[in-house]
Amino acid sequence: MFNHRHLLGIEGLKPAEITALLDRAEAYADRARSGTAPSPVLAGLTQINMFFETSTRTQASFELAGQRLGASVMSMAMQASSIRKGETLIDTAMTLNAMAPHLIVVRHPHSGAVNLLASKVDCAVLNAGDGRHEHPTQALLDALTIRRRKGRLHRLTVAICGDIAHSRVARSNILLLGAMENRVRLIGPPTLVPRAFAALGCEITDDMQRGLEGVDVVMMLRLQRERMDGGFIPSAREYFYRYGLDAEKLRAANPDAIVMHPGPMNRGVEIDGTLADDINVSVIREQVEMGVAVRMAALEMLAAGATAL
Amino acid sequence: MNQAANDDPTGARQILANARLIDPEAGTEKLGWVTLSAGRIVDIGSGAQVPEGARDCRGQCLAPGIVDVGVKIGEPGERHKESFRTAGLAAAAGGVTTMVTRPDTEPPLDTPEMLQFFLQRAEAECKVRVLPMAALTKGRRGREMTEIGFLKDAGAVAFSDADRPVADARILSRAMTYAAGLDTLLVTHVQEPSLSDGAAMTAGPFAAKLGLPAVPPIAERMQLERDLALAEMTGVRLHADQITTADALPALARAKQAGLPVTAGTSIHHLTLNTFDVSDYRTFFKVKPPLRCEEDRSATVAALADGVIDVSSSMHTPQDEESKRLPFEEAASGAVALETLLPAALRLTHSAALDLPALFRALSLNPARLLGLDCGRIAVGAPGDLVLFDAEAPFVLDRAGLQSKSKNTPFDLARLQGKVTTTWVAGRPVFGA
Numbered sequence: 001m002f003n004h005r006h007l008l009g010i011e012g013l014k015p016a017e018i019t020a021l022l023d024r025a026e027a028y029a030d031r032a033r034s035g036t037a038p039s040p041v042l043a044g045l046t047q048i049n050m051f052f053e054t055s056t057r058t059q060a061s062f063e064l065a066g067q068r069l070g071a072s073v074m075s076m077a078m079q080a081s082s083i084r085k086g087e088t089l090i091d092t093a094m095t096l097n098a099m100a101p102h103l104i105v106v107r108h109p110h111s112g113a114v115n116l117l118a119s120k121v122d123c124a125v126l127n128a129g130d131g132r133h134e135h136p137t138q139a140l141l142d143a144l145t146i147r148r149r150k151g152r153l154h155r156l157t158v159a160i161c162g163d164i165a166h167s168r169v170a171r172s173n174i175l176l177l178g179a180m181e182n183r184v185r186l187i188g189p190p191t192l193v194p195r196a197f198a199a200l201g202c203e204i205t206d207d208m209q210r211g212l213e214g215v216d217v218v219m220m221l222r223l224q225r226e227r228m229d230g231g232f233i234p235s236a237r238e239y240f241y242r243y244g245l246d247a248e249k250l251r252a253a254n255p256d257a258i259v260m261h262p263g264p265m266n267r268g269v270e271i272d273g274t275l276a277d278d279i280n281v282s283v284i285r286e287q288v289e290m291g292v293a294v295r296m297a298a299l300e301m302l303a304a305g306a307t308a309l
Numbered sequence: 310m311n312q313a314a315n316d317d318p319t320g321a322r323q324i325l326a327n328a329r330l331i332d333p334e335a336g337t338e339k340l341g342w343v344t345l346s347a348g349r350i351v352d353i354g355s356g357a358q359v360p361e362g363a364r365d366c367r368g369q370c371l372a373p374g375i376v377d378v379g380v381k382i383g384e385p386g387e388r389h390k391e392s393f394r395t396a397g398l399a400a401a402a403g404g405v406t407t408m409v410t411r412p413d414t415e416p417p418l419d420t421p422e423m424l425q426f427f428l429q430r431a432e433a434e435c436k437v438r439v440l441p442m443a444a445l446t447k448g449r450r451g452r453e454m455t456e457i458g459f460l461k462d463a464g465a466v467a468f469s470d471a472d473r474p475v476a477d478a479r480i481l482s483r484a485m486t487y488a489a490g491l492d493t494l495l496v497t498h499v500q501e502p503s504l505s506d507g508a509a510m511t512a513g514p515f516a517a518k519l520g521l522p523a524v525p526p527i528a529e530r531m532q533l534e535r536d537l538a539l540a541e542m543t544g545v546r547l548h549a550d551q552i553t554t555a556d557a558l559p560a561l562a563r564a565k566q567a568g569l570p571v572t573a574g575t576s577i578h579h580l581t582l583n584t585f586d587v588s589d590y591r592t593f594f595k596v597k598p599p600l601r602c603e604e605d606r607s608a609t610v611a612a613l614a615d616g617v618i619d620v621s622s623s624m625h626t627p628q629d630e631e632s633k634r635l636p637f638e639e640a641a642s643g644a645v646a647l648e649t650l651l652p653a654a655l656r657l658t659h660s661a662a663l664d665l666p667a668l669f670r671a672l673s674l675n676p677a678r679l680l681g682l683d684c685g686r687i688a689v690g691a692p693g694d695l696v697l698f699d700a701e702a703p704f705v706l707d708r709a710g711l712q713s714k715s716k717n718t719p720f721d722l723a724r725l726q727g728k729v730t731t732t733w734v735a736g737r738p739v740f741g742a
Contacts, residue, residue: 190490191483206490232483234456242458 002301006118006125009134010175018176022144022153025297029144029290040070041300045102049075050092051128052108057263057288058128058137062105065295071103071303089113093120103299106130111168124302126295132168138262139172141294143180145287146217149258154181159211159253161187161243162221162270163232165194169262170221174200187211188243191232208243212252220245220261220271228269236269246272250281258283322346323736326359328366328697332687333373333670343371345693348735353689366697369730372669373685374406374437374694375650376676378496378574379550380625381471381643382408382439383714384430385423386415390715391627396647397435398712401740403648404696404729405623407438407684409676412449413471419444419455421463428464436739437732438694440680442467442496445484451475454484458491466680469496469550472597472642474532476502478539485543494679496548497536499557500598504528509638511599515584521637526601530557537564537571546570548679552618553579553601555608562617572679574620575609577646581653582606582719592633592640593719596624610662613671620679621671623650627715645713649720655700655727665700693736702728 002017010018031038047066051059059075066073078092087095089108096104097120104125106114111131118125129135147153158177164170164186177184178201185203186193198204205211212218223239233239245259259275259282267273276282326342330353342363344352359365377400383391400408410427412418418427424443431439443465447453457468468488474497475481481497488495508524510516516523533549537560540547552561552573564571578596583603587594594600601609612618626643633640646653654672657663663671677685684692708721731741 190486231453231480233487234454234458238456238458 002305004302005305006127007136007298007302008115008118008125008127010136010139010172010179011134013179015179018140018143018179021140021294021297021301022147024301025140025144025290025294026148028296029293032289032293038068038296042066042069042071042303045071045303046100047071047073047103047105047299048096048101049073049105049128050078050096050107051075052078052106052113053129054079055107055128057291058107061288061291062126062128062295065292065299066103068292069296069300071299089117090120093117097121097123102303124305126298126302129168132166132171134172135168136172137291137295137298138169139176140298141287141290142173142219142260142262143176144290144294145260145283146258148286148290149283150216156216157183157185157214158217158219159185159187159215160219160221161208161211161245163192163223163227164188164197164221165192166224166227167221173219174202185211185215189233189239192227208249209252212249215253216257218245218250218253218257218259220259222262222264223266223270240269244268244270244272245275247275250275257281260284260287262287324360324363325366325371325695325697326363327357327368328371329368330687331370331372331665331669333666333674334686334688336666336670338370338665340368343687343695345733345736348693348737350687350689350691350693353687369697369699370665371687371695371697372404372665373673373687373691374696374732374734375404375672376407376409376680376682376685377405377625377647377650378409378620378622378676378679379411379576380408380623380647381411381413381627383627384414384427387627390629391713393430393434393439395712395714396625397437399645399647400437401732401734402712402729404651404698404732405437405647406694406696406732406734407440407677407682408435408647409440409442409466409680411471412442412444412469413473417444417449418442419447419449421456421459424460424463424465437734440464440466442469444468445470445495446475446480449473451477452480454480454487457484457488457493461491461493467494467496467548470498472498474498474500474502478535481536482539482543485539485545489543489545492546494546494548496550497532499529499533499536499549499552500524501528501531504531505598508599509595510587511584511601513584513602515587519587519590524599526554526605527556529554529598530560533557534560537561537569540571541567541569544570547572548620549573551576551579551598551624552612553598553609554605558608558612558617565617572619572675573617574622575613575618576624577621577650577653578624578644578719579606580610580613580621581656586719587637590637591719592635592637593644593717593721595637595640595642596626596644597642610657614663614667619671619675621654622676623647627713628717629715633717643717645711645715645718647713648711649706649718649725651696651698651729652706652725652727653720656725658700659726693733695733696729697731697741698727698729700727702726704728
């Protein structure tokens with residue numbers, strides 16, 4: 001059902017493959033809720049997490065996913081490693097490859113770096129985020145969250161709001177939601193929402209009120225601090241006034257719309273703190289829960305492919 | 310009186326009859342009358358008759374009040390050079406009914422809070438309408454954009470760093486992209502700063518003879534071409550504050566032919582004076598950009614006549630004696646011109662370079678259109694912002710008699726023709742009788 005050696009992005013995944021991954025992940029999520037331990041399908045396999053960029057939740061989520069399935073997991077803090085000593089990415093990959101791991105999870109600040117590394121190693125590679133390019137497991141966990149809340153993952157209208165230009169989360173979500181035949185609206189100031197995204201089939205607006213009309217899902221994106229002060233937007237307060245999600249702006253959306261955020265949140269910048277904590281609309285904590293389940297499913301499927309080779 | 314238009318609902322009906330009506334929309338001038346009521350023009354007719362109770366304008370010119378884009382007021386920060394009160398008096402005396410003010414105050418007008426204060430002062434002190442431009446970047450430093458959305462909501466009609474061009478094209482393009490999303494007008498100063506910084510004159514034989522640091526005139530075309538290219542990319546509405554050289558005109562004409570939403574202005578000094586006027590280091594002739602050669606001046610006049618340049622303004626820049634009584638290189642730039650704008654501009658009609666409707670297209674109609682205002686016209690329903698003037702009356706200007714607090718005019722002792730008789734804002738006389 002899943003005939004890929006690596007999981008580098010949503011691009012290239014067929015709808016059936018996405019559905020299979022989500023089905024498997026959902027089974028893991030249900031099991032975790034019922035307190036049943038999963039079978040150790042990764043027992044005897046080695047998983048290496050290489051994070052060239054700091055991460056808390058994604059790295060923890062991958063570690064936990066591997067451990068729950070019985071893999072021996074090693075996390076390398078790449079910022080303090082030989083990269084600092086001048087080793088190139090390819091040399092690092094070759095060195096690791098010589099240690100013969102079965103799964104490598106990589107995050108890198110540059111778009112395309114994970115693809116490059118994947119082309120140089122013999123094992124399965126999972127992209128945990130590369131630059132502004134893709135973050136496939138985030139899109140998958142978002143999809144699973146939506147499917148559980150909405151009962152389906154097609155013919156929904158989804159608004160993605162904020163810093164689209166610099167977001168790998170947005171790119172992966174646009175691809176996944178598009179592949180599953182949903183309407184995607186991108187909302188944000190024109191400095192942060194390149195018009196070129198229209199070519200990917202998205203509707204684009206800089207008017208949040210209009211953009212949120214009739215949507216089923218509102219995905220907020222994190223705005224990096226360094227982009228707040230005059231570079232791309234004038235100030236955090238003008239941004240919140242125009243694009244920060246609060247209860248009033250959300251009123252334009254469907255009454256049963258859900259609110260998502262990949263975290264970490266800037267309360268009072270892109271999202272109102274009270275709204276983020278409102279369990280009736282916010283599914284932010286559920287997203288984190290689904291993250292572990294989705295990564296278990298992804299690791300398992302890639303490992304199955306790798307051992308079958 | 311204030312900027313908010315405030316049509317006076319109790320304003321009595323008045324008829325201004327036997328006036329030469331200058332209509333820049335229709336491009337005509339003909340004898341007729343105008344009826345004002347409740348602050349607006351409610352009726353217009355032709356002929357020389359003077360009905361009972363009407364004011365006899367005795368054949369003088371009645372034109373839409375001037376909308377002056379780019380007025381510097383000394384508040385906040387330099388009230389010793391000009392206040393809202395004195396600027397308002399000068400404007401009224403010059404037939405200027407709307408001042409579109411520059412943000413190069415001290416500190417610069419770059420926050421909505423400061424803009425609110427600015428408008429309160431204008432409301433309390435100023436006889437004519439005031440519409441503020443706000444800074445495009447914080448502190449006019451060219452690094453981070455200001456709160457364009459909040460400032461627009463607070464009343465900013467356009468965004469500009471005044472005489473400081475944003476040097477970094479990436480920063481400007483982002484600000485333009487953001488501003489375009491809010492359908493906001495950007496006004497840029499089109500001088501390549503690395504060429505124009507420190508210059509006191511325009512490069513040429515005369516500057517060489519005087520031994521003054523000079524900017525090549527091409528600096529204007531370079532920056533204009535850059536700004537036009539960025540405007541094309543971002544879709545922002547762009548107004549070049551002052552086009553003053555022949556070299557820059559083809560680029561501007563091309564952009565307009567291509568349908569870009571771009572316009573350009575020029576200053577009264579660049580229309581009526583040239584580099585030779587600097588003569589023996591006379592600092593009242595130091596303006597920014599510096600005065601150009603005669604070929605550039607005449608090309609600028611021709612461009613204004615055929616509409617390539619849209620707007621003519623005073624670029625009113627008050628400077629006190631201390632700022633001007635210095636060696637030419639060290640002296641401050643700028644000249645007061647609210648009161649001299651009209652008589653100086655009438656030099657162009659007296660020399661037949663322009664006719665009066667064309668002149669008021671540049672002084673009133675085009676700037677009003679640029680800012681989306683309904684004034685600048687002699688038309689039923691338009692605001693009663695009018696100027697009555699005797700286009701022929703000769704006089705010798707005495708700078709001591711200017712209403713401005715600062716008296717730095719290059720037209721001191723100049724022979725001029727054209728005197729304002731009465732100025733109305735929203736149907737109420739603010740100057741003359």
